[in-house]
Amino acid sequence: MRANFIFSEVWIGLRRNLTMTIAVVVTVAVGMGLLGIGLMINSQVSSLTNVWMNKVELSVFLCGKNDAFPACKNKGAITADQKAKLKQTIESMPDVEKVDYEDQNRAYQNFKEGGNNNILLSVLKPEDLPESFRVKLKDPDKASAVEQSLKGQAGVSNIVNQRQILDTAFGFMEKLKYMALSIAILMVIAATLLIGNTVRLSAYNRRRETGIMRLVGASNVYIQLPFVMEGVIAGLIGGVFAAVLLIVTKVIIFDQIQMYMSAPLSWNTLAGVITLTMVVGVVICLLASFVTLRRYLRV
Amino acid sequence: MIHFDNVSKVYANQNRPALDHVSVDVDKGEFVFLVGPSGSGKSTFLRLVLKEERPNSGAIHVAGKDLAKLSNFKVPHLRRRIGCVFQDFRLLPKKNVYENVAFALEVIGKPRRFIRKVVPEVIELVGLEGKAHRMPEELSGGEQQRVAMARAFVNRPMILLADEPTGNIDPATSIGIMKVLDRINRTGTTVLMATHDAAIVDSMRKRVVELEDGKIVRDQSRGVYGQAY
Structure with a gap:
């Protein structure tokens, strides 16, 4: 396996489909960001519940x-x-x-x-x-x-x-959480479709190359990996933006309201949330690419 | 080397079979012309050898392997032992001659040192020495076909399939192409060439298998294209 061959193919693919790549990055970033915010609210609510109850x-x-x-x-x-x-x-x-x-x-x-x-x-x-x-x-x-x-x-x-006052406050936070999570789910669906479309375009753009690769006996992994990597890298970049979004949210929102709550959101929790959203983002991209390739890149 | 036993192939949505109970044996090192009018099943025959299509009935053995038992996972390894040349060359327009030939080795993971050694050799074999850094668009049709042959042969396949390789080339240049195919055949590679070109078939005096409506109507060693044409 020659890594530089794969990576040059990936780079070419991402550049050729620049607008689609940007769309994927933005959707993944927003989707994963909202998922992360939902998770952060969730951890806030449960730790606050413990403290306040x-x-x-x-x-x-x-x-x-x-x-x-x-x-x-x-x-x-x-x-x-x-x-x-x-x-x-x-x-x-x-x-x-x-x-x-x-x-x-x-x-x-x-x-x-x-x-x-x-x-x-x-x-x-x-x-x-x-x-x-x-x-x-x-x-x-x-x-x-x-x-x-x-x-x-x-x-x-x-x-x-x-208790009733707290229930109202917690109820509000719960509603926020479910709103963030449901938008996150919609964004994840959008991201999946976008990645599928990107990979399809990419496969079409490079049908000449992949046709020759098939003929000379390149293995499936070798043919498919550049496309899958394209999806994964776009997903990863989106994940990095989502992480930045989450850090900003923690600093400007959660840390500001923390003075009214005796359970600050710790950096550890945030790190956990970021890791989880990254993993979810990459896995989604991986699956979307694979499924699309099975349909559009006959090997 | 290539063994077809009672092979039939019917494409979906078509009544007439593309190949109808075809049995052929091609031995190692043979040079075989596959002739016949358009739609007689020549291309289907070649696609079956590559396992790009599956037969509806009958057994196919290529390079000692039963294709029906060959898992999809192992199809690429079969194709590494088969070189392919087409009428439309199928070169990568953004790569030069050397890169086009090297591509075939890169994508099957050959080490760079090996590629640097064998690619110039095979470029010389097809008669393109000194043109390694030309782009495909700077070459004539005949030269482009030579690049395609170099790419097909660079991995030293046991079998070379050529689907009307002279179809886009004038008769004078075709002779040069046939000389390269003959040179490749002399290294021990089995060559199977589908063609319409009567002059070439007549001049080469090799084995001729003629297909018509998916059936073999003639199989002749040292044959000619046929009186009907």
């Missing part, structure tokens, strides 16, 4: 003096008696791990620290904020059950289930 709390807000919540209307603020009874009820539940009481001053402090709403902060006084019990659960999946049984207890104005 353990921190899920129920916030049980208590009635204030002039609370507008229907549960508190015309009943006035929660009494010390009700408060103690409620705390006992919550603590006695089997799914509850810990209960923290947050008074108005601490609520104000927390609000200030989380503080991004300066105008609101300037008119807000600690008395305006509700007291609450922060309920930490043994099993985050039981959150809605606990929420249901606490709803309607005397002195409870409102219950916020963080």
Whole structure:
């Protein structure tokens, strides 16, 4: 096997079909890039799920003096008696791990620290904020059950289930992921067809050479390898562009939103994703070339 | 060397067979003309020898191999022992004489040193010494056919198939082509030549196999083209 012969043939083929080669490179790059982004979102979602689900709390807000919540209307603020009874009820539940009481001053402090709403902060006084019990659960999946049984207890104005907020956020990310993956699948189909077409053009352009090669007894590998290599090299170049795309995406998107999430996307994960997309890209090109050759290059 | 035993070939969508129960034996070192009108089955015969087509019935042995039992994987190795020359030369227009001949060896993976040694020898054998670096378009038809013969012979095949090699060449130049074929035949290579050219067949006085409508109507050693033409 003479490598320089094969490579000069490959080079000639790629140059002759320059526009098709560019089309293949672009489709593979975009397709594999989206596949990679889908995988990255996936790994983000699962690591975030682990981190956040353990921190899920129920916030049980208590009635204030002039609370507008229907549960508190015309009943006035929660009494010390009700408060103690409620705390006992919550603590006695089997799914509850810990209960923290947050008074108005601490609520104000927390609000200030989380503080991004300066105008609101300037008119807000600690008395305006509700007291609450922060309920930490043994099993985050039981959150809605606990929420249901606490709803309607005397002195409870409102219950916020963080699980629901997280589910909305994760649901959004899941949707993004599936969108990226389905576009990736479409791009993969387009790439396969384009590669098939490129190889077919190439085989037609070089029918004279391949005809002579067949006659003088060149082996099938020798005849087909230049065409297959053409597809694979176009796929590889596309894969490199996809890798660049993924690195850029990590740096400008994932690293930017990382401050809101406590599970940064590691370079290791990215390396895994890039390797996988590269392998998928090359394998697709390889298969597409082989299938086309079987049809258009009789040996 | 080439053995056809009751071979028939019918192409798809055609009623009339291209070859109809043909039996022929060609021995090693023979020079055989395959004659007959267009459509008589000459080209089909040559394609069957190369295993480019498969017979519908009958057995073909080439160079001691039963083609029916030869796997597709081994067909290239069969073709390395058979050289081919065509009416339309089939040279690569972007390669010069030397490169065209060397191509046949490159693509079967021969080492470069070997190629550098044998290609000039065979270019000389076909009478093109000094023209190794000409491009095909700079050569006459006869010279181009010599390049094609050099390419067919450079790997020292056991059999040389020639499909109307003088079809595009004037009679005077054809004599030169036939001399090269004769020279190749004298090295021990079996030559099988399909042709329409009565003058050449008559002058060479070699074995003649005549086909008509896919049947062998004449097989004559030291024959002529035939009175009918």
